[in-house]
Amino acid sequence: MRSYNLYIAGYNIRIESSSDGPELLPSERFINYICFDNNHDIIIKVHSGKFNIPSEAEKVFDAPYVEELNGIRIKKNDRFWSIYKQRNNLYISTILPLSQKQREAILQFSLDKREWDLWLDSIDDETDPLEYPLDGLILYYLTVLHGDIMIHASGVSYEGRGYLFSGISGSGKSTMAKLWDIPGVKIIHDDRLIIRKEGKGYVMFNTPVYNNDEPFESKLDRIFIIDHGTENRIVQLREAESVSLVMSNCIQHNWDSSIIAGLLDSVSDLTRAVPVARLFFLPEKSTVDHILKNEKRI
């Protein structure tokens, strides 16, 4: 197809092949996010071939290719994706490590424009324009544009209340989501969430990570920074600790002080509205009871 719209975390993203661009074939994990509303927040024009980043552009951020095996992060390649800046224009140059062929992509965008350009090289007749890591990078800069928050976290909704569990790698985000796999609970996601302010409250949304993902959202009532413990224990946090711990689990490209200041504002507002606590937990169902009993006490 030549174009389609995705509805992810409340953002309407239009993907459109340019006249020189390829046929577009969204991969399985995006299928449930395709929408037929053309009222887009952002349009991404897809082109075929190589794009040369202007030589005047300065490299501002680098990411090596890291894989996580059993909670251990292993650097597989120094070169993964990099960000370049020339005045208001930003460029992300990335390899597509999960591609069968050696492929590269360049995203040209600006935080004050709603039309971005994506160049894909070595493409077949049909291509998924949001192959890893492009989807995450585009979603991240959409959160920057809107003052939203993208965070490594799992989230569940139960009896109309939303609970978010964030923490460093290996802290048990997926384990926590599995513990809540009980009747009446909606698992929003076990890995990555986007948090957006809606009215006076906050809503957490999932994003396409796995092939069978479909759009889920829930209002957000409580945030837990989790870690494995020898007992189930909830520890209240000071205001600065809440901001610091939530901030340190956010996805963030901290090459620009105004981007950092924007996220700090968003996280500060969030932690004033939604209580944050540390949760040390045992990987067993008693954790869920402990959280729910704590809710009744408050």
Add this chain to the structure above:
Amino acid sequence: MVNLKSVPSRSSSVVTRKTGSEYVLVPVTNNIADMNSVYTLNEPGAFLWELIDGENNIEDMIEALIREYDIDEETATADVFEFINEMNKYLIIKNQ
């Protein structure tokens, strides 16, 4: 070498936000490996951070700390030098 007459100022390599009586500090970085380093300064740390204005020297900071927390000069001197040493990456030190 930092001495009593050195004047520290804040560098642009860190973004700070006062939260309650403490500060949250987020360094500017050019590599994803350093990305999620976020620091907090407790109340005395926040007090010292606010004294760093490109005009106060180390001696001024020690005197202010003694007045604010009613501690002896030796302790205050050690605390200020330790603070300056720990925050060194986010400071520009001018020696007089």
